[in-house]
Amino acid sequence: MTAPSTAPAPPSRGGRWIQQWDPEDETFWNETGEKVARRNLIFSVLSEHIGFSIWTMWSVLVLFMGPEYGLTPADKFLLTSMVTLVGAVVRVPYTFAVAIFGGRNWTIVSAGLLLVPTVAAFTVMEPGTSFNTFLLVGLLAGIGGGNFASSMTNINAFFPLRKKGWALGLNAGGGNIGVPVIQLAALAVIGASGGPRVLLGIYIPFIVVAAVLAALFMDNIENVKNDTGAAKDAAKDAHTWIMSFLYIGTFGSFIGYSFAFGQVLTNQFGRTPLEAAYVTFIGPLLGSLIRPFGGWLADKYGGAKITLYNYVGMGAATAVLVFASMEKSLALFTCAFVVLFVLTGLGNGSTYKMIPGIFQTKALAKGLEGEEAAAYGRRLSGASMGLIGAVGALGGVGINLAFRQSFLSYGSGTGAFVSFLAFYAACFGVTWAVYLRRPAAKAQSEAATDTKPQLNYAEV
Template sequence: MTAPARQRSHHITDWDPEDREAWDNGNAKIANRNLIWSVICEHVGFSVWSLFSVLALFMGPAYGISLDQKFVIAATATFFGACLRIPYTQATARFGGRNWAIFSAVVLLIPTGLTMMLMLNPGDFGFGWFLTVAALTGLGGGNFASSMTNINAFFPQRLKGWALGLNAGGGNIGVPAVQLVGLAVISVASDRPEIVCAIYLVLLALAGVGAAIYMDNLDHQTSSGKAMIDCLKYRDTWLISLLYIGTFGSFIGFGFAFSQVLNISFTASGEAKPALAAAQIAWLGPLLGSLARPIGGKLADKVGGGRVTMYCFAAMVAASSILVVAGMSADANNHKIGGAQLTGFIVGFILLFLISGVANGSVYKIIPAVFEAKAKANKGLNALGKITWSRSMSGALIGIAGAFGGLGGVAINLVLRESYKQNKSATTAFWIFLAFYVVAGVVTWWFYARNEKATNALAAESDSADETDEAPSGTTVVA
C-alpha cells in the first residue's frame, strides 16, 4: 500500500512493477513521477555535456584554439562522459536513485562555472585548460547510465521500451536544447557566450531541487560491480554494445560534430556568417533524433527490438550514402561546396540523427528482453530470483552499452578530425561510417532479428510456466 504523500521519506520497499494490481492502484503514478524528474535531470546533464559543441562556434581567433583542437575538445568531453557511465551505473544501487539524481545535477555546477570562466577570458587560458574542463563536462554524460538504470527498475517489462525510450529521448533533447540556447545568444549577443553557461547554472539548481522533492529511492536496486563483470561473460553484452556504438555513438558523435562540420561547409561555400548559419541548422538533427527515441522504444515493444534496429541500420546505410555522394562531388570540384553539396550534407546528417534516434530506443528494448529470456530459461531460479537476476544484469548492460556508445561518439569526432586533416574534407569519414552501419545491420539481423518471433513465443510459454512459482507480493510501501 502507499502511504500519504505528507509522510513520504522518499524510500520505497518491496517494489514489484509486474504486480498489475499494485501498478493500477498507485504504483504507476509513482513510477511516472520519478520518470519525469529523471528526464529533467538527465536532460540538463546532456546539455552540459554538449556545451562545447555550441561554444566552439563562439571561439574565434582570440581564444587561440584551432579547428583541429576543437574536434579534440569535443572528443575529450565525449570520452570522459562515456567512461563515467560505468561507475554511474553502480551509483543508484549504492546511494539511491533520488540521492544520486540530486548529486549528479549539483556537481555539474562545477564544470559549467569553469566553462563560463574560460569563455569570459579569451586568450588567457590555453588548450590544456579547455581539455580539462571538457573532461569535467563529461559528468553530464554519466547521468544517462544512472538515470536509465534507475528507471529500468521502476517499470514493468511490458512498458520498459516506452519508459526507457522516453527517459533517454528526453535526456537526449538536452543536446538540441543547448544548441538552441546557443543560437539565441549568437543572434542577440554573439560576443557573450557566458550567457549560455549562466542559463545552465540556474537550470542545474532547479533540477537538483526538483529531484530532492519529487523522486524516490528503491530498496531493490540491484546493479553491482559483480553484475557488470558477470555481464561481460555473455556474447550479447558485446554484440549489443557494438550496436549501440552505431546508434547512440552516431547520435552523440554527430551531436558534437555537426555544428563544426556545418561551420566548415558554410565557410567553404562563401557564407558571410558561417557560425550563425551553422547554429540555425545544427539543433534540428539532435532534436529529431531525441524525439524519435521514444518512438523506437514503442515500435520495439510491438514489433521487436531486433527487427526495428535492423531496419534502422539499413536506413542509416542509405543516409550515409547521401553524405558520401555529396562529399565526393565537393572533392571533385577542388573541395568547393555549392548549394547541392550543402543540401546533401544537411539532409544526410539529419536523416542519420532521426534514424539513430529510433534505433537508440529499439536497442534498449533488446537489453531487458535478452536477460528476461535467459532468466526464464534458468530452472535453478525461482520467480523472485529470476526477476532479481534479470534486473541486475539489465542494469549492468545498460551501463556497459552506454559507455561503448559514448566511445563511438569519440571515434566519430576523431575520424572526422583525421579526415579533414589528411584530405581537407570529410568524405573518407563518411565512407567509414557507411561501412560500419553495414556491419552493424548484418550483426543485428543474424543474432536478433531473424529468430525474434520464435524467441518471443518461447518467452511467453515460460511466462505461463512461471505462474505456478511463488512470486513476491509486489506491495509498495513508502515509509
C-alpha cells in the first residue's frame, strides 16, 4: 500500500483545507488522522449542541406562555409541530452545503445563523403578540435542526468505518444534549422567577463563541467539497429511504417527545410549568447520553440486531404508557416515558451506525476493495445521512400532530400512544425483513452453487 502523506496539506484559498484524507489507512490515522478528526469532532459537537437548543427552545418557551398569551393547548402543539417541520426540511440543503462550501465553512455560517431566531424570539416574546407572529418566529427556529445534518455528514468523512458508530454517536449525542440543557436552563430561569427573554439572552453569546471556535479550529476536506452529486446518487438508493423510515421511529420519537413531554404533563396531568420542567429534561438527557453507547453496541454486535431489539423495548414502553395514560398514573407514566426516551437514544446510535455499514457492504459486493470501497461507502453514506436525518425528523412533526389530535378528540394522549405502538411494530417488521431475515432455502441454494451470494446486512 502506498502510504499517504502523514500530515494535512497546508491551507489554501484563505481557508483550512485538507487535500488528502484517508482515515482507513492505519498509518495515516495513527500519526495524523485521529488527532485532526477528534479536534473537528469537538467543535462540531459544540455547534450542533447549540443548534439543537435553539431548535427546541419552543418546547420550553410554550411553558412560559400562560393564559395571558391567549394560546390553547392545540395552538401550542401546532406551533411546536411547525418548528419541528422546518427543522426537518432544512436538513436537506444543510447536507448539500457541506459538499458545496466545506464542513468548517458551513459550520461557521450555520452557527452564526442561529442568532436570527434567537434575537427574533427575544423581540416578540410578550403577551399580546399574535399567534401568527409566534408561528412565524417559531419557524425561524427550525434552522437549528439543520445543524445536525451538516455536522453528521461532515464528521462521517473524518472517521474510519470501524470508528464511525462511536464517532457519529458521540457527535449526535453531544448535539442531542442541547435539548435537555435548554430545558434545564429554563428550569433555572423559571425557578428564579425570570422570564423567557432571560433564557434567550443567555444563548446569544454562546452562539457567537461557537461560530468563532469553528473558524479557529475546524477543517474542510477537499474531496468532500468536490462531490456535490453524491446526494442525488444516495436519493436513488432504496436503503436511504428504508433507513429514513427506521429513523422516524428512533430520532423522530426523540425530537417529537422532547417537544411534547412538557405539554402532555401540563395538559393531561395538570402539572404547573415549574413542575413539568423538573422532569421534562430527564428523558432527553438520558436519551442523549446513551446515544454513543448505542453506536458502540452497534459497532460490536451489529446495528441491525441492536435496532431490532430496541424496537421491541420501545413497543413495550409505549404499551406501558397507554396503560398509565388510561389509569391516570403520573408516576408510572413519567417512568415509562423516561425509559422510552432512553430507548430512542439507543436506537438513534444503532440506526446511524447501520448507514455506513450498508453502503460499505454494497461497495464490497460491487467488487471494490481497499480505499476505493471505503471512498464509495463514505460518499454515499455521508450524503444519505442528511436525507435520512431530514425524513427522520418529520417523525417529530407527526408525534406533535398526533398529540394535538388526540387531545382534541379524547382529552388525553392515549390515542396518540396507540398509534405510536403500531408504528414501532412496523419498524420492527421492516428491520427484520430487510436486514436480518435470511431464508433457509436461499442460503442452501447459495451454498450448493458457485453463484454470488446475496448481500447480507446482518452485521452492519
